[in-house]
Amino acid sequence: MKKFTLAALLSATLLAGCYSLPKPTIITMEQIRNLDYGRYPSDYEQIVKRHLARTLIDPNSLMLDGISKPRKFVRLERTSLPVKTDTPIRDIRGYIVCARINAKNRYGGYTGWQEHAYIIYNGQLYEDVLGAQCFNQDELMVSVEAGAYIKVTENGNEIQVY
Template sequence: MRLLIEQVSNIRLRPSLQEVHRGDTRLKPNVAPQAGARRGTSAAIAIACSAAPVWVRFNPSCIGTNMKRKPANRFASVKALALFVFISLAVDMVRAQSVNNPPEVQAAFEATAARVRNLDDGTLKVGDVIFGDRSLTIRFQPSAGASREKAAKKVAAQMANWAGSLCSHDGMPAFLRRTGARFITTFETAPGTYEQVREVSAAFCDGVSSTRIIDGKPLYPKPTYETAIGVIKAHLKGSLLDYDSAKLECSEVSAPVWIKLPLEPRRYGYVVECDINAKNAFGGYAGYQRRWYYFNGENFQELINEPRAGLVDQ
């Protein structure tokens, strides 16, 4: 060990003046001629290189010894990129392949996927369509620059109507019962996180078998008075300054009606008319104010102005 230390201490990393005069500017270790190893011999160089620290390894005189510096892999990043692209393409190919669904089911799924893929209305868009075992999952996302909260409300309302329309389509409930197929919609509540919005299956359609379709739009069963009032009270709790002191007088749930709001198409559902007297910011009652509440399935809306409305033919 002492011999190695003495020899390593004599290593220099630049040529001497004599070597520069001779034109020999190669970097070579200068090993003292000890232990029978003459200066510049392969034995002396091997001893010096084997004991040299890491920062000496670039010395060309060490080439051929066990301290040879491994050349850097200049193509490592290129190989990594190529591997990533290959894996991505492989995943896309696997996902694009049809799962082992019966031809009738797969044909229905592909037709649905073709209609919804790449839809984007500025608030809500379809991010992906996934084929599964007798299931088709449609993943919704907020459009670029759109509010996630606004998109979530929109997908809930649209999927409620879509589910009712799907179950009311001729032959769809029978198809779902016969094949066990399911149509599932999800929404991206956070980046990369999806929650189910609606699942249309045979059991779901059996529960909405009384839904009517008018002008291509669903009219769901009439809600009970208790259900409607419960929804209205839950809404008022979040909008009034002092809900506990509010006075509420509401009518019965109307018969099926159509209503027309400005700049909106005609819609169908049920209306509850309420008179509300609530306290203002000064602690006094502001007086009764009339509001109208629209219901249709899971669709609910408070209307400040009286809408144009008419009864639906039974």
């Protein structure tokens, strides 16, 4: 039994050594900065408030502790799995705004203060976009899908590798 276990372990190690990861696609920050992020949402507060009024269980209970100013946001991900270097890259982009809210749930109790990230592209609001995080205060926020084999560089230096 020990010989079988050792042989299986050795075979698995040799097979793993034969597998090579695809080379990452390199995207520069200059390319990212030159993307079209849509028009700047000067009415971002109204867009978020309208969304909350439509989606909250009890919109009248809304307590709003502010909405951040819009910042550019892009999410880079592959369009299909398994990832290969020729698999196209999809980007989700727009302006990210964060709202700190507290509202009542179905039971009539407040849920507690929570931050929610929203992406606005040409007046259209999107929520629950992976990688959209409120704690990041960069003027341009870049999120890369884990395992997508995308390398983001600036001036030849790696910024993010996934």
